[in-house]
Amino acid sequence: MNKIIRKEQFSEKVFLFEIEAPLIAKSRKAGNFVIVRVGKKGERMPLTIAGADIEKGTITLVVQMVGLSSKKLCALNEGDYVTDVVGPLGNPTKIEKYGTVVCAGGGLGVAPMLPIIQALKAAGNRVLSVMAGRSKDLIILEDKVRESSDEVIIMTDDGSYGEKGVVTVGMEKFFEQEHVDKVFAIGPPIMMKFSNLTAQKHNIPCEVSLNTIMVDGTGMCGACRLTIGGKTKFVCIDGPEFDGALVDWDEMFKRMGTFKREEQEELAHYEEHLDSEELRVKSEESAAATDVVMDSDPTNDTIDVLTDRDAEWRKKLRASMKPKERTQIERVVMPELDPVYRATTRTEEVNIGLTKEMAMTEAKRCLDCAKPTCVEGCPVNINIPSFIKNIERGQFLAAAKVLKNTSALPAVCGRVCPQEKQCESKCIHLKMNEPAVAIGYLERFAADFERESGNISLPEIAPANGIKIAVVGSGPAGLSFAGDMVKKGYDVYVFEALHEIGGVLKYGIPEFRLPNKIVDVEIENLAKIGVHFQTDVIVGKTISVEQLEAQGFKGIFVGSGAGLPNFMNIPGENSINIMSSNEYLTRVNLMDAANPKTDTPLNPAKSVLVVGGGNTAMDSCRTAKRLGAEVTLVYRRSEVEMPARLEEVKHAKEEGINFLTLHNPIEYIADETGAVKQAVLQVMELGEPDASGRRSPVPVEGKTVTLDVDQVIVAVGVSPNPLVPKSIPGLELDRKNTIAVSEEMQSSRAEIFAGGDIVRGGATVILAMGDGRRAALNMDKHLKGV
Secondary structure, eight states, X not given: OEEEEEEEEOSSSEEEEEEEOHHHHHHOOXXXXXXEEXXXXXXXXXXXXXXXXXXXXXXXXXXXXXXXXXXXXXXXXXXXXXXXXXXXXXXXXXOOOOSEEEEEEEGGGHHHHHHHHHHHHHTTOEEEEEEEESSGGGOOOHHHXXXXXXXXXXXXXXXXXXXESOHHHHHHHHHHHSOOOEEEEESSHHHHHHHHHHHHXXXXXXXXXXXXXXXXXXXXXXXXXEEETTEEEEHHHHOSEEEGGGBOHHHXXXXXXXXXXXXXXXXXXXXXXXXXXXXXXXXXXXXXXXXXXXXXXXXXXXXXXXXXTTSHHHHHHHHTSOHHHHHTSXXXXXXXXXXXXXXXXXXXXXXXXXXXXXXXXXHTTOOOOSSOHHHHTOTTOOOHHHHHHHHHTTOHHHHHHHHHHHOSOHHHHHHHSOGGGTTGGGOGGGGGTSOOOOHHHHHHHHHHHHHHHTOOOOOOOOOOOOOEEEEEOOSHHHHHHHHHHHHTTOEEEEEOSSSSTTTHHHHTXXXXXXXXXXXXXXXXXXXXXXXXXXXXXXXXXXXXXHHHHHTTEEEXXXXXXXXEEOOOOOTTTTSBTEEEHHHHHIXXXXXXXXXTTSSOOOOOOSEEEEEOOSHHHHHHHHHHHHXXXXXEEEESSOGGGOOSOHHHHHHHHHTTOEEEESEEEEEEEEOTTXXXXXXXXXXXXXXXXXXXXXXXXXXXXXXXXXXXXXXXXXXXXXXXOSTTGGGSTTOOBOTTSOBOOOTTSBOSSTTEXXXXXXXXXXXXXXXXXXXXXXXXXXXXXXXXXO
């Protein structure tokens, strides 16, 4: 948390805050902004940095009390703490010697304009400043602006101070007075639009700052996208400053009003949004807890005995049944919540879990192969037969111990990994035309049993070697890497950009598939063995790789994910209520936007269109269904080509999702407010196979369908987020802007390793974990000089 050192009131609704944030103060530049969150239920709110004091370790923010989040912030006083402050974000202002510049600040826009004025003056420019506001009360920071300006004109709408008129009147006075080389304008969008038009009239370039709606501020959600120069740009990554002549102002005005109605309703119930519980309970009894009474005393066998195929207990177990008897056992069917009921609840897990009897019976199906091909199919090389055989003999805690010997997240992997395409696809049963052993179900069972029993074992840790290791990102790749490195004796620090640890496990996967409490326990277990976690730190922004190395970090693993949502670049795609799956799932999963007592808004929808055919598309459509909408899933290929897990497709159909395959959006039509009202779909047919082997979809000439919709969720993949890679000098990227690594997961900079989506561009949880394990193995060798 960040302490408020000073609070100053400028007017009834305008306040200045000086907040402790030493890393941000040290790294911020003119034009940067931060994301602020007040309270555990708070919304992530972008605010431009008005100043910084490196010696005091503080940043200055000026806030106007206009909405729920700003009202909660303005209610805080000196000595109080802001829950989260993350940054600096965005690209800094391009400061150089232009000649004569006009800096136009409207209302609160003067605050973010101040560091730009100071930087421009320090660069040798003649600075002419225009300060504007509705009245004298809204003219702020005048003394500081005058200190760094050659001339200042003050304009007020009511004439209560300075001259009567708007900001453009003051600009025209300077234009008439002398030659001006460039204009900078910050303030309300309408003020920036007319400032730009005024500058254009005189053929003067005008730079504007566009802090729009945001969720994460790092490019992950795509909520801040705008049309700039005919192309879609992300304000938090590509901006926030742009050439005002290129901005689609009408689109911006409409998008700024995306959640206006929802925010007004939230503000009307302000008291309900105040936190009554600051500390979140991270571990609670599972609603689907299995019977945790053990049938036999837990074994004290070492991991070597538990995984030894020639151990006496293992030989007796193999001899207890003939292989033919084992193959005649039917594969277990996972118990599930009723489809009609589960489609109404976001937080209850669909798969209920196996009972002890079901797990032990399914474990008997494993033939305990001498050369287990299932292990070859597992990206983290879990000793699958060993953990299953321990389940068969009733030693469930021992099974969990075997799993945790190689996997940092067994309860997670047992739920979300595509076992049918990995370990189970290599099962010997398939060669006998029988269903594979339910490895994923058994993995989940063992991990859940251990957690619910309260007898959680921790892996053995090598003696501390005193070597510090940094991990960028707390998703599956980073967590897997951190777990392996801490076990090897390293001092491991994980830096997460968001306010919660877990990465995609928290923001991307709904609780009906992966409950947060499951992820939290896995993270707590890593913390117990010595992994340090730090949220609200963006490596490359808050702190650089060079600074980490200066602090003694000898190795760095980048597992920052892909995280930049793809869009289709079709007409109308920037309409209100068209979101990336990243934004939609982050709002619902991480920010709990569907809960009326949280601050993050989400517009209600009756008819939702989800575009895509992967697991993320399934997560999105099933979430929308749980929020009360009629949902149609549109996919350009046939169902056979869908990359989503068969189980997810099955569950979606059972829950009433309408599948519309061989259709592809080509245009969205908006109403007079800019909100989407219809989707025009091109009818497709399958042509020849593409490079991946799937048949390519081709349009059926002249055939389209138009659907009435009030919300669209685009789930057509992600691209690598450039934020981290481009901040590291000398780091080689491949043509897709992913980090180029060797087979050992080592980058072009010897001390930096990487894995997961930032390397692959898009991968499963278990593949990312496999990358983390391989990187840990090879970084250890590198640091030891092996």
